[in-house]
Amino acid sequence: MNSRRHTDNFIPSQKSPISLNRYDDFDDLAPAVKPRPRSPEPRLVARALYNFVGQTARELTFRKGDLIYVRRQVDKNWYEGELNAMVGLFPTNYVEVSVRTPTPLRPLDDHPHPELTIDPKKLRLIP
Template sequence: MASKPIPPKIAPKPGKVICMRAMYGYTAQQEDELTFNEGDVLYLVDQSDPSWWKARCGRKCGLIPSNYVELKMDTLENPVHDAARRGNLDFLKECLENGVSPTGLDASGNSPIHWSARGGHLDCFQELLRSASKQFGSTTQFINVQNKLGDTPLHLAANKDHEDIVGILLENGANPTIQNKQGQFPGDLCHDPGVKTKLNNWNYVPGENEEPDEEYLEESDDEEELDISPSS
């Protein structure tokens, strides 16, 4: 009897992230406590106990004294999307280390990879690609995801003539023959002749399981649509 295929790993859902800054440093006194320094950004996990909250800092998780952190806490919507859009590599890495999904979708269907590809933030783009590939085992699960306008990350990178990102996307299975809802291929959107030639001449080989699973792509709120239509 043939064995059943192993289902793809499910990424964490994007959701909301509540973060706070440490007013003082603290050294753990028990095994279940968390050591942190003054000024560290902590991510809230649980605050059911008013005196001892559970939080993450970097790759570690544990209990913290609630009176050691700022009383004002920030709730961040789509923090990885924001970091990818702004090119903030340090904050992006911090979010990923604390379990925020590198592939979750915002309200317009854009993943963080869409935003970094559009902005040309190569370091953020590569970090997201590494993180997502590590979770799913291959890039085919997320590389060709289309937003609500039908644009893939390749459409967005091509529209801004980010040749380095276009090249990495193609090498990792991005499909240059996908059309957006306006019937445009990525090659139709670029302005640089070299990028256009690369896209139009690329020998695309379809990967396995190219269609992404709906379960790992969950929408969040409050993000603008990326309108990349060429101006008339």
């Protein structure tokens, strides 16, 4: 068992001390300029004017009134879009396209929280 023990052949004066602040130098590696959060980009939104039933797995099925996020225009007759986490192709003449600028999300702390009030007179115990 003694033969498996690790031994270094250095005497204490030959060993280099370990600095306690050895990780502090990594703060200098952080970028000097913090990247700004990107502002939401306007998205094309298509409102369905008619029901459309896809004929293939690549086509997006939707109902009149659905809002479809347009990813790209494939050609003059077809868009690629997203609806309810499904992505597919749909005809341009079945929709009306508009530009929607998304509203940036605010932290929950910015919204006032309604106070919860309980009227003890209205409480009932249910057996």
